[in-house]
Amino acid sequence: MKTVKVSVVTPDGPVYDSDVEMVSAKAASGELGILPGHIPMVAPLEISAVRLKKGSGTDFIAVSGGLLEVRPDQVTILAQSAEVADEIDVDRAVKAKERAEQRLNDNKKENIDNVRAELALRRAINRINVANKK
Ligand code: ATP
Numbered sequence: 536m537k538t539v540k541v542s543v544v545t546p547d548g549p550v551y552d553s554d555v556e557m558v559s560a561k562a563a564s565g566e567l568g569i570l571p572g573h574i575p576m577v578a579p580l581e582i583s584a585v586r587l588k589k590g591s592g593t594d595f596i597a598v599s600g601g602l603l604e605v606r607p608d609q610v611t612i613l614a615q616s617a618e619v620a621d622e623i624d625v626d627r628a629v630k631a632k633e634r635a636e637q638r639l640n641d642n643k644k645e646n647i648d649n650v651r652a653e654l655a656l657r658r659a660i661n662r663i664n665v666a667n668k669k
Pocket of ligand 1: 624627
């Protein structure tokens with residue numbers, strides 16, 4: 536089975552390095568499925584799950600947006616934050632979700648803090664969903 540190298544990197548360092556059969560990710564333009572030998576491209580990612588198909592199973596990573604770069608033998612994801620499913624602290628994500636919901640409830644008027652709270656809420660929900668897939 537052909538494979539492609541995948542690296543997920545954040546400002547804190549590498550989060551994931553492996554050879555996989557397929558990368559599935561959610562770009563702003565829609566779902567991407569990347570197989571070995573894919574044409575080179577760069578795409579911005581949503582706050583979403585990246586799925587990495589490997590022989591016996593699938594690895595899941597929560598990414599807070601970022602950039603996906605594809606070369607024929609290497610896929611690189613650069614994200615502000617990214618966590619492999621097993622490393623997600625669900626209690627922390629649930630608390631972050633509650634804080635963000637509270638802020639959105641307290642702050643009905645449209646302002647910059649609502650945008651921040653909305654993004655924090657999406658990151659927290661994404662982490663909870665990814666942690667449940669592992
Ligand atoms: P919180 O309010 O809980 O800090 P956040 O969405 O503001 O959540 P980020 O700024 O996206 O957090 O991430 C800061 C750092 O903490 C990153 O290294 C990220 O990987 C890590 N992180 C955030 N939430 C979790 C979590 N639930 N489990 C594990 N690591 C997390």
